[in-house]
Amino acid sequence: MLLAVLIANSEGNILVERFNGVPAEERLHWRSFLVKLGAENLKGVKNEELLVACHKSVYIVYTVLGDVSVYVVGKDEYDELALAEAIFVITSAVKDVCGKPPTERLFLDKYGKICLCLDEIVWKGLLENTDRDRIKRLVRLKPPTEF
Known part of the structure; x- marks a missing residue:
């Protein structure tokens, strides 16, 4: 299961x-842990x-994209x-929406569309869509013309 996707400045x-699938009382721990991990590395x-x-039997993959950091946390079948x-x-979806690796301002300007992309990529902890063109079509908010 994909436990978390976080994007930070x-x-x-x-x-x-x-x-x-992360209880509300554990979310603060994960936020602070991931931000600290990113600040150090x-x-x-x-x-x-x-x-x-790797932390508490879960895997974490993270990177920098422009002025933002992207963290993905998973367990079980979602290994590194x-x-x-x-x-x-x-990161491909964010670059497509922004047109380039984003600055924080550009990221916040495109916030709504980025959130739509994230919703299409990850659904209830599962990696749902990985095809760039399909994601672009789905976030247009128009009915799909072909399957």
């Missing part, structure tokens, strides 16, 4: 978060260079390889 403020990392961590695929789809 360079100061560690959470811009977007999606938790699945993401300095000097190139855009979309993946870093991997599956999370790498998920984070690739998420």
Whole structure:
């Protein structure tokens, strides 16, 4: 299961978060843990260079994209390889929406469309859509013309 997808700015403020199957009382722990993990390890990392961590029997894959950091947390069948695929789809969708690796301002300007993309990519803790073109069609909010 994909437990969490978080996107934070360079100061560690959470811009977007999606938790699945994580009790409310544990979410604060995960927020602070991931931001601290990023603050310690993401300095000097190139855009979309993946870093991997393991904590409490879950896997974490995270990266930098422009001025934002992207974290994906999974367990069971979502090991580091599956999370790498998920984070690739998420970063591709964000780049497609923004037109380039985003600054924080550009990210916030495109916030609604980015949230729609995240909803199409991850559904109830499962990686739902990975095809860029399909995601683009689904977030247009028009009925699909072909399957």
